[in-house]
Amino acid sequence: MSEALMSTYARQDLAFERGEGSYLYTADGRRYLDFGSGIAVTALGHSHPRLVKALQEQAARLWHVSNLYKSPEQEELAAKLVAHSFADKAFFCNSGGEANEGAVKIARKYWAAKGKPEKYRVITFDGAFHGRTLAMLSATNNKKYLEGFGPKVEGFDHVPLNDLKAVKAAITPETAAIMVEPIQGEGGIRVVPTDVLRALRQICDENDLLLILDEVQTGMGRTGKLFAYEWADIEPDIMSLAKGLGGGMPIGAVLATDEACSGMAPGTHGTTFGGNILAVTAANAVLDVMLEPGFFDGVQRRSSYFRQQLAMLSDRYPDLIEEVRGQGFLLALKTRIPNGDFQAALRDEHVLGVTAGDNTVRLMPALTIPEKDLAEGISRIEAACRRLQGQMQAEAAK
Ligand code: PLP
Numbered sequence: 459m460s461e462a463l464m465s466t467y468a469r470q471d472l473a474f475e476r477g478e479g480s481y482l483y484t485a486d487g488r489r490y491l492d493f494g495s496g497i498a499v500t501a502l503g504h505s506h507p508r509l510v511k512a513l514q515e516q517a518a519r520l521w522h523v524s525n526l527y528k529s530p531e532q533e534e535l536a537a538k539l540v541a542h543s544f545a546d547k548a549f550f551c552n553s554g555g556e557a558n559e560g561a562v563k564i565a566r567k568y569w570a571a572k573g574k575p576e577k578y579r580v581i582t583f584d585g586a587f588h589g590r591t592l593a594m595l596s597a598t599n600n601k602k603y604l605e606g607f608g609p610k611v612e613g614f615d616h617v618p619l620n621d622l623k624a625v626k627a628a629i630t631p632e633t634a635a636i637m638v639e640p641i642q643g644e645g646g647i648r649v650v651p652t653d654v655l656r657a658l659r660q661i662c663d664e665n666d667l668l669l670i671l672d673e674v675q676t677g678m679g680r681t682g683k684l685f686a687y688e689w690a691d692i693e694p695d696i697m698s699l700a701k702g703l704g705g706g707m708p709i710g711a712v713l714a715t716d717e718a719c720s721g722m723a724p725g726t727h728g729t730t731f732g733g734n735i736l737a738v739t740a741a742n743a744v745l746d747v748m749l750e751p752g753f754f755d756g757v758q759r760r761s762s763y764f765r766q767q768l769a770m771l772s773d774r775y776p777d778l779i780e781e782v783r784g785q786g787f788l789l790a791l792k793t794r795i796p797n798g799d800f801q802a803a804l805r806d807e808h809v810l811g812v813t814a815g816d817n818t819v820r821l822m823p824a825l826t827i828p829e830k831d832l833a834e835g836i837s838r839i840e841a842a843c844r845r846l847q848g849q850m851q852a853e854a855a856k
Contacts, residue, residue: 470805472484472805473485474490476504476505477492477500477503477504477505478503478504478505479503479504479505479824479826479827479828479831480492480503480504480823480824480827480828480831481504481831482504482810488808489808490805490808490809490810491808491809491810491831491834491835491838492504492810492823492824493804493809493810493811493821493822493823493835494810494811494812494820494822495822495823495824496706497701497812497822498643498675498680498701498702498788498820498822499701499702499704499705499706500702500705500706500824501678501679501680501701501702501705501744501748501824501825501826502705502744502747502824502825502826503824503826503827504706504824506705506743506747506826508743508746508747509705509706509740509743509744509747512739512740512742512743513707513736513739513740513743516735516736516739517736520735521734521735521736522731522734522735522736523735524730525728525729525730525732525733529733529735529738531733531735531738531739531742532550532733532738534738534742535548535550535738535741535742535745536548536550538742538745538749539699539711539713539745540713542684542745542749543684543685543697543713544687544693544694544697544713544715545697545713545714545715546714546715546716546719547713547714547715547716547719548711548712548713548714549711549712549714549719549722549727549732550709550710550711550729550732550733550737550738551709551710551711551712551729551732551733552708552709552710552729552731552732552734552737553589553700553708553710554588554589554672554674554675554698554699554700554701554710555588555589555590555591555594555710556589556591556700556710556729556732557674557698557699557700557710557711557712558588558589558591558594558597558637558672558674558698559589559591559593559594560698560710560712560727561637561670561672561696561697561698561712561714562580562593562597562613562635562637562670563726563727564696564712564714564718564719564721564722564727565580565634565635565668565670565695565696565718566578566613566634567721567722567726568634568668568717568718568719568720568721569634569721570721571720571721572721576631576632577631577632577633577634578613578632578634579613579614579615579630579632579633579634580597580613580614580615580633580634580635580636580637580670581614581615581616581617581625581628581629581633581635581636581637582597582598582599582614582615582616582617582636582637582638583616583617583618583619583638583639583642584599584616584617584618584619585619585642585645585646585648585815585816586598586599586619586637586638586639586642586645586672587600587639587642587643587644587645588637588639588672589674590603592607592611593611593613595607595610595611596610596611596612596613596614597614597637599614599616615628615633619642619645619648619650620650620651620654622654622657622658622661625658625661626661629661629665629667633665633667634667634668635662635667635668635669635670635695635696636658636661636662636667636668636669636670637670637671637672638650638655638658638669638670638671638672639671639672639673639674639675639676640655640671640673640676640681640686640687640689640690641675641676641681641686641784641785641788642815643674643675643676643788643814643820644675644814644815645814645815645816646783646790646792646814646815646816646817646818647783647784647788647789647790647814647818647820648783648815648816649783649784649785652689652690652691655687655690655692656690656691656692659690659692659693659694662695668695668696668718669692669694669695669696670694670695670696670697670698671685671686671687671694671696671697671698672697672698673685673686673687673697673698673699674698674699674700674701674710675701675788676788677697677699677701677702677703678699678701678702678703678744678748679702679748679753679754679757679786679825680701680702680786680787680788680822680825681784681785681786681787681788682754682757682758682761682785682786682787683754683786684748684749684754685697686785689785695714695715695717695718696712696713696714696715696718696719697712697713697714698710698711698712698713699711699712699713702744702825703741703744704737704740704741704744705740705741705743705744706740707736707737707740707741708737709733709734709737709738709740709741710732711741747826748825753825757786757787757825758786760787760827760828760829760832761785761786761787761789763829763832764787764789764821764823764832764835764836765782765784765789767832767833767836768782768789768791768821768836768839769782771836771839771840771843772791774840774843775843775846775847776794777794777847777850778793778794778795778800778843778846778847778850779791779792779793779794779843780792780793780794783818784820787821787822787823787824787825787827788820788822789820789821789822790814790818790819790820790821791811791818791819791821792816792817792818793817793818793819795846795850796817797813797814797817797818797819798813799846800819800842800846801813801819803842803843803845803846804819804838804839804842806842806845807838807839807841807842807845808838809835809838809839809842821835823835
């Protein structure tokens with residue numbers, strides 16, 4: 459059957475039939491602890507009763523009407539996102555890459571509408587990942603992903619991460635915006651310190667640039683606050699979201715201030731599926747759960763416990779784990795052995811992690827994961843470390 463699927467993924471020989479909370483189950487009843495959350499997507503775990511109920515009720519009522527008509531569901535979601543963020547307006551799309559395309563279009567249009575169409579370039583950072591569309595490949599600037607897809611889309615300038623001097627040197631009269639992930643996800647959970655985020659905000663203010671935050675991976679509570687920028691006490695002009703927003707339903711969003719999206723008149727941007735009622739219904743339910751009092755306190759408390767336990771593991775297995783990185787439940791182990799081998803050892807212990815750049819394995823449990831599931835995860839990760847260490851010692855003794 460798999461012969462009919464285009465071979466764009468190196469899939470594991472492993473399929474799941476059912477999910478509940480932090481666990482995934484195979485058809486023959488094997489149980490895996492899901493620390494990948496579908497690459498940071500299933501923010502409330504699997505089969506969350508509030509999401510299931512909301513979707514079941516909506517599925518029986520209405521699925522899709524297009525963006526030709528008013529959408530009370532989209533209006534509700536936009537109002538909630540705006541009320542809890544820097545933004546004045548939201549636009550809904552289907553994915554992170556699309557949200558970033560929208561963000562860059564909004565920034566370019568802003569300057570064009572102000573009579574400065576020459577300001578269209580965006581500064582991005584080495585190690586970034588902004589998506590797989592042609593423009594976002596160019597924004598991402600990863601050779602491996604660009605190879606064979608023709609000339610790069612014009613308009614992106616790349617500088618080393620956290621290098622403010624390089625950022626300033628890259629600004630020209632054509633620069634429209636700076637785009638950055640508060641924590642680089644696919645790049646290997648490389649954190650942008652809060653003082654660097656603040657400095658980027660200041661550079662934008664001083665040079666008349668828009669600040670675009672790509673919070674596709676960091677947003678929706680992943681770092682322990684609804685949006686990662688809140689840790690730095692700054693506000694962007696434009697922000698992209700996706701992944702956790704729909705709790706597993708595909709939806710992306712671009713949020714912007716009134717000023718930043720002032721160029722976006724009817725007809726300037728659009729999508730057939732974006733803001734689809736089922737996806738928006740899921741996102742409304744996700745937000746309702748996250749906005750309940752104490753939700754983020756719980757995420758911060760349980761994620762600090764998890765991080766502490768991981769730090770203790772890295773102390774016990776220094777030949778295997780170089781560093782624990784990240785914030786909240788967006789964590790990674792930088793491993794001293796190939797990260798794919800470490801990930802495979804975790805899988806053998808029925809723990810699912812996701813590899814990322816810089817030889818890391820990401821651990822991104824559901825934000826709702828109870829402490830007992832985290833404790834079980836730690837003991838399984840330790841079992842994987844013990845086995846890997848034993849193999850290394852046996853190799854060395856040969
Ligand atoms: N931006 C960031 C920070 C991401 O982590 C990703 C996906 O990993 C994307 C954009 C692209 O999102 P999507 O795969 O939904 O297009």
